[in-house]
Amino acid sequence: HLFFSFLRLYVEGYRNPTMNGYAKMLTIWSLSGLAALSANINVPTKWGVISFTLGGGATVICVILLTVSLLMVCYTEYQDRKSAEDSQLIKVRHMGLIDHSIGDVQKYLPRELKRIKPQPFDIEFDNSHKTTDIDDLAKQLAQIIRLPQTIKDSGRSLNNGKKHIVYSCVAPVPMIAAAGHIISNMQNVHVADWDREAKKWHFNDQLDDGENLIFETIDKKDVSTVAVNIAISLSLPLRLNKIEEEFSGSALYHINSVYQGYDKICSKAKQERLAKGVLEFINNEIIPNYSNLNRLDFFIAAQASFIFQLGTVLNQGHLPMTVFHHFNPANEVKTHPWAVAINNGTYEVVA
Numbered sequence: 001h002l003f004f005s006f007l008r009l010y011v012e013g014y015r016n017p018t019m020n021g022y023a024k025m026l027t028i029w030s031l032s033g034l035a036a037l038s039a040n041i042n043v044p045t046k047w048g049v050i051s052f053t054l055g056g057g058a059t060v061i062c063v064i065l066l067t068v069s070l071l072m073v074c075y076t077e078y079q080d081r082k083s084a085e086d087s088q089l090i091k092v093r094h095m096g097l098i099d100h101s102i103g104d105v106q107k108y109l110p111r112e113l114k115r116i117k118p119q120p121f122d123i124e125f126d127n128s129h130k131t132t133d134i135d136d137l138a139k140q141l142a143q144i145i146r147l148p149q150t151i152k153d154s155g156r157s158l159n160n161g162k163k164h165i166v167y168s169c170v171a172p173v174p175m176i177a178a179a180g181h182i183i184s185n186m187q188n189v190h191v192a193d194w195d196r197e198a199k200k201w202h203f204n205d206q207l208d209d210g211e212n213l214i215f216e217t218i219d220k221k222d223v224s225t226v227a228v229n230i231a232i233s234l235s236l237p238l239r240l241n242k243i244e245e246e247f248s249g250s251a252l253y254h255i256n257s258v259y260q261g262y263d264k265i266c267s268k269a270k271q272e273r274l275a276k277g278v279l280e281f282i283n284n285e286i287i288p289n290y291s292n293l294n295r296l297d298f299f300i301a302a303q304a305s306f307i308f309q310l311g312t313v314l315n316q317g318h319l320p321m322t323v324f325h326h327f328n329p330a331n332e333v334k335t336h337p338w339a340v341a342i343n344n345g346t347y348e349v350v351a
Helices: 002-015 018-038 058-084 134-145 147-154 175-180 240-246 268-289 306-314
Strands: 040-045 050-054 088-095 118-126 163-170 187-197 200-203 213-220 226-231 251-256 297-302 321-325 339-343 346-350
Touching: 058 175, 088 147, 088 175, 088 339, 118 134, 118 147, 134 147, 134 175, 147 175, 163 175, 163 306, 175 297, 175 306, 175 321, 175 339, 175 346, 187 306, 213 240, 226 240, 226 268, 240 251, 268 306, 297 306
Parallel strands: 088 118, 088 163, 163 187, 226 251, 226 297, 297 321
Antiparallel strands: 040 050, 187 200, 213 251, 321 339, 339 346
16 A cells, blocks of 8 residues: 555656655655665575665665655645635536536545635536527526636636636536637636546546547538538447438538547546647648538537537637537437537527
């Protein structure tokens, strides 16, 4: 247990190159060296036990390093506490699906954020994935649109580096994408996903495994086409036939991955890379081939944090109107009954 604790601290220090991280790495090195230099080794032979004692002047160096590293840890802990007192944390809870008694994200926050007193911002609209009431959906979107001004008003004297946002959500795809698009310019945004099996929140701190997206052309139209459908399947398959049927006049491209499933992309670095890959595909393959393009329609099956990240990278001034569609297989009229359209800084729920 002690070995794995040291290994965890070492990896944390390596991945998070701060003074605190370096101090922890130095502590591990000095403790490891001290243990090795102070070891007693007994080697049994047919002539008896031969003992070796490792130690000497090098032990003093390790003790000095250990003392220095512990002082560094204490200093950085003090600095972190002082920084927390001068920082702001907006804790957004966005619930738009079925209420499964999902707990608060507070106890799952990263260690450095737990020291900051949170300011809650709740967006509660249960069962919005089943409704087709545009006015009710517009109220939810209005709450999301309020986020930037709320953040600005609650911490006017702080620079952006002191402001932190934790966004925890279980909500329809269009609303999550809109949230990512709206607060894309904010620093220090931490997005939490709800683990349905473990019944807890988690942040995406795993390493990037290097997996790439797979891009498929399903229905390429001529250059006069004004709209393009982009279907992204990362958690479960999409009903491409329904997209073709309900948006028949548009070209259709499918983006997926080898390993589909819930919570398969738990690396923020990987999410950022894949989201940028989608943007590059739009810039390099779609926009040049459709000179009259004025609309991009997105259909996404992925975990919330990736949807949020995609909304963030698509906040580009050169893109045409971007529409994120909601999928409801129980709807008798249309399986994509509503969407959030984003156009030149405006956000609107459309049927």
